[in-house]
Amino acid sequence: MKNSLFLLVISLIFLSCQQEEDNLIYIHADQAISTDFIGNGVQWSAYPHADTENAEWGKLMTDAKWDMNFKRLDYMQPKLFRVLDQANWRYLVGFDKKENPILNFDNPEVIAVEKILDYAQKNQITVLLGEWGTPYKMHDTDHGHSDKFTGANDPKWINIIAEYLDYLINTKGYTCIKYYNLVNEPNGDWASTKGDFNEWRDGVKMLSEVLKKKGMDKSITVAGPDAVTRYDNPESTYSGMGWVEESAKQIGECIGIYEIHDYTAHDFVKSGEFKLFHKKAADIAKKENKQIIFGELGFSRNGKKNQDRAKADPYSSEDSQMEVYDFSYGINMADAAIQSMNAGFSGSAAWALDDAMHTLGDLGKKNQLKRWGMWNSLGTEICNNPDDENMRPWFYSWSLLCRYFPTGSRIVETDSTGIEGLRLTASVLKDDMTIAIVNNSDKDNIIALSVPNSKSFKKFLYIDGERRLDADDFPKAIEQNLGEKEMKELKVPANSFVLLTTYKY
Template sequence: MKNILLIIIGTIMLLSCQRDDTEQIRIKTKELISTHFMGNGVQWSAYPHGDTENGEWGKLMTSEKWEMNFKRLDYMKPKLFRVLDQANWRYMVGFDSDGEPILDFHTPEVKAVEKILSYAQKNNITVLFGEWGTPYKMHDLDAGNSDKFKGANDPKWIRSIVAYLDYLIVKKGYTCIKYYNLVNEPNGDWASTKGDFEEWAEGVRMLTAALREKGLDKYISVAGPDAVTRYDNPNSTYSGAGWVRETAKQLDEMVGIYEVHDYTEYDLVRSGGFKKYHGDIAQLMAHTNKQIIFGELGFSRNGVENQERASRDLYACEDSQFDVFKFSYGVDMADAVIQSMNAGYSGAAAWALDDAMHTCGDLGNKNELKRWGMWNSLGTELCQNPADENMRPWFYSWSLLCRYFPSGCSVVKTDSTGIEGLRLTAGVYNDDITVAIVNNSGVDNTISLNIPTHKQLKKFLYFDGDRAVDVNRFPIPVEEKIDAKHSIELTMPASSFVILTSLDY
């Protein structure tokens, strides 16, 4: 009887210890994952079809439309813009009798790009700048001049890029431009390089040398490889991951920051495998001691249901993601970026800010929008639907992930929750702290957090049907602040996201 009693007591004590270990989740502010975090942001291209009178749609992007975007971004406080364009859309206006490109940096199209750059400069936003590909080689409409450049390694293009950057950075003062993409997703069979690593690498070497010669290297460096890591081009020498490895091996001296893309799968994120997969990618360049970011991050559009919705929409092309209209997309995107931060990534730009930026093939067909945005600035003009201009649910979670993880913060380690689908990350900035928690499962869970701060915390809730907003529809915290002196018990409904932060603006 005595032995049975001892066994019962021991079992109770063991279970008690296990419960404390699993429920008490610590934020380990002295154990760093990364420092000098760049921050999260968005892909924001100027509107090539509708930003000037010369565009296919005319000047639909009026000052009121721009101001609508600025106001929403004022709340979001993005830390990163990826701004890509085409020379022949903006500043390359023709060729002289010797076949040399004629450059004009005072066109209305350049001034439209400067609206984005001016906003970034004013708000201390890092800009990853670049061009989609070699001029006149990207789209059917460019075919008439497709023979004017041989590729990414054409000296004429390199000289044009450097002249443009000198104008924007030195003459105009857009020192927010910190990094340059030479060709979007160069490992893709859709890229102007068609996956030719040697062509792209030679172009990077030439561009770096030209930037140094011009003295621009003190302002800007190359971001690379800009590869889609989960895509292996059969015509490329290297896999998607191989592009990262070879860039680190062959071009590290020329690359200022490593940068990749992923249009990921829901199962990979919801299972927690996203962190492992992209953590392994980051390890390919870890010896360089440089940062790595996502230049584009979103979810695959290839699902049957998504393609059916795209085919039924009168204004969308197949290159659209209709889950942006769903509450769940805000949870999934938050989960992906939480895992990326825990894997050591220094930021992510979400694709994309606005449906009105691009059409399929960028041919300007009004019934072929790329529906990926947080809204459609031209919902009234293009779709006869003013409600299309409203912010979609995922603006809520993504704006909080931009706003409350400032540039320069340190991402710190946390205990595992031990609960399937429930993950968190934390950032420390001076004596402030932000914790982001996601429950990307189908069941409710309650956890206990130990957050080492003497400050009170605001709590933002992204729950389906329960997310507080102000008169502008921007997120606001719940009324009662949290005292973190003791453990914080937090109930996380299925498919939900929470931010706890001591940061004030």
């Protein structure tokens, strides 16, 4: 009888241990989803309405305003900038009697762009540079010059781009500029290409050839197709995802990095469909042995509730995402980023850093801001509201996703949580590890993580009303030394983002 009781106790202990092991979520540090991760970052354009004395609003972006941005970015430590502009805003200053472009790289407008490039160079941030579209075909401020260039495949435009890049990379020494973006969202009916794949493709081929002739093809390559993959233009030959497929088939040798956009839907992200859909694009890039990034990532502005909020704000345009003021946007953006990393993406640039960068159609109307930012640098000057310059909630989660997923990391496989709305991703670089977890549901959860080797993590928690901040209002860890025991009993509250990291700054 005693022996039978002993065996029963041993069996119960074994079953209990087995159940605990079965419930563990393993981080498989030796199984890479992607390697040489570029990192997450932001879209940060120079301020065309406010960055020089010649701008529509004058030079409202003072040194103090730039310094405010730099200080916040110093905490965020973004790894990727997408910097788009227009030739005629910066270096294309006119035409001679033969209609040849007149270029000037030494002017206040170019110097304003160089403020961003200087910061990127100093902080080793990868820059994706580009132009919104063919000059004078994008905006109503073109002053009758729309016939000066025929399109994205006009050699005259391609040649001045190459001259600008030669100046920035070879003369100025900006090694941070790695990729070039020819036409924003060229599959869109709003693009200068109007969705004409052949026009865009031929322009990319021309640009690649010119860069090669100048000996610059080792310094900078083309990013593409820059398509909105979940948008299918009825006037375009190919679907949004088709643009990625055809780029690989027709001009794969010209593409240095694959790059797409998505202004996604809440349900699409919450359900996990976001990862499944975009993995199709990541798999195309992987087959080509290339990386892929989101050049713009955000959430759709088209819902009635959002549009009603934009109309109620005297300074917002219809091209605004008013949820940037809400705690929930930080959860949703973190969820999308986690799914992108697990799909094989090498980084995402959030749209956008700052409301003050753009107005609707870039016409310079002060009551038509594109509100998508983490703050509004000109909240006082434009909106008579100094509080609008404060960091918004989603800075918290996005800054952590930038700061603690360093360039060069491996994004590694993790077990599924098996819990609806609860997802995680992990990166490894040398002996350090970061784990990002999102609970995009209304239920509190406790999970058990199994991490290779014995590591001590610090923990950040983004939850409505309970974000811990330091004296500068930057994220502050709530715990410093989580060990194996705490990792096996990790609380992930409803509607929260948790970041665990071994990195010490």
